[in-house]
Amino acid sequence: MKIITVEEDIINFLSQIENTIENTIDEVGGVVIFEGRVRRDLDVHSIEYQGDKEMIFVQGEMILKEAIEKFQIIDAILIHRLGYVKVGELSIWIRCSAKHRKEAYASSQFIIDNVKKLLPIWKKEHLQNGESHWIM
Amino acid sequence: MMRMNNNNNNNNNNKIFGLVLVGGKSERMGTDKGQLKHPHQDQHQLGYSYDLLSNFCDKVFVSCREDQKELPYLKDYPQIHDQHEFTLEGKIRGPIVGILSSLNKIKIEVKDDFSLLVLACDMPYVDEKVLQYLIQSHQQQQQQQQESKNFLVSCFINPDTDKAWPEPLCAIYDYSAKKYLQEILFEREIKCPRKMLSILLEEKKLVNMIKLPASSEKALLNINTKEDYEKHRELRDMNITVKVKYYAILGEKTGISEENIFFKGKNLHHLYNFLDQKYQFSNVISKDKLRVAVNSRYVDFDYILEGAETVMFIPPIAGG
Structure with missing residues (x-):
């Protein structure tokens, strides 16, 4: 189980932690990876994510623990991007590994839903015209 | 809060040492006053006084x-322990013995002249502001009178x-x-430090008497009895940091990412109201849109x- 916040492109970060992700546990029969991305919008230039790392860790751990228990999955990893994120870049990366695909999909959905409800992360849209506002 | 670096600010280059007095018998309190929890802080009174002095002293x-x-x-x-020579052969004890013993002991170590900032551990309302005021006044006086060096002690007038x-x-x-203190002790056998300072003031004009800053008039309250202590602990319910x-x-509205807040109240409604008054949060977001977390x-x-x-x-x- 891992909860990580990064201030660089998640794609680049993933290559650094590749070796630490369990790939070899025999019991794993299905892995679901969810990627959230900053989508293209005519007006939006970039997104700024602000978050309280301490509380992200506490709340993130509660979410992942609950997912692992509730769906009896083998492992879960959650990475959230902070700082400025360009269109097309990843904002979140969730990996659920389970015996079967059903639990892997269900737990992935459970985690992203709870992230949106509980993680203290705020999003500010920076527009092409130079204006910006917090999404509330 | 600005912290003094006396190496830069002290014009005659005197070092300042700090001394917390905890040697009292605390008979009325029934337990060592230094060991008692500070009425409003999460540390004992000795720890509070010690940390406070550390901000100003070498x-x-x-x-x-x-x-x-x-x-x-x-x-x-x-620690500096009471030295026998200042106890009049064991006849007296009290803060003056601690002060004289410390002046004596520190001088042996540092050789140069120095100043000693003394604080009793049972004055929990003395804070950084009060000490800074005292030190500044003392140093200003020293500067103005460097030739004659009239004032050897700076102290507050106790309004209580x-x-x-x-x-x-x-x-x-x-x-x-x-x-001078030694003379008064040895020759007149006066051991009350308050009387000693009065004599230094009246007879020798050696004491710089300072009025407490207006917002700190209660700073010198001292807590001697269990009843007093309980009364001050109760105030804790109303004063929280x-x-x-x-x-x-909210970060944009306040312009800062975090701060310590000392406020009167018990719950998060009270804290919110206090902050709303300070920063006008309700101008940018209504309270019913906010959630709140304590310790994550x-x-x-x-x-x-x-x-x-x-x-x-x-x-x-x-x-997400």
């Missing part, structure tokens, strides 16, 4: 009796005493004051604070 010592030296709450602090007595237990003593973190629209966990606004928690008011989140 080194801080604790004045205590030899028989206290192994007490668990004391043993890790640098009947005739505006000098307060000797929150004061600065230059090393040169030692010989918490760390508050600000993010997103979501709680209700009715949550009762104890003090020292980290609080975050949470505007609508948008992670």
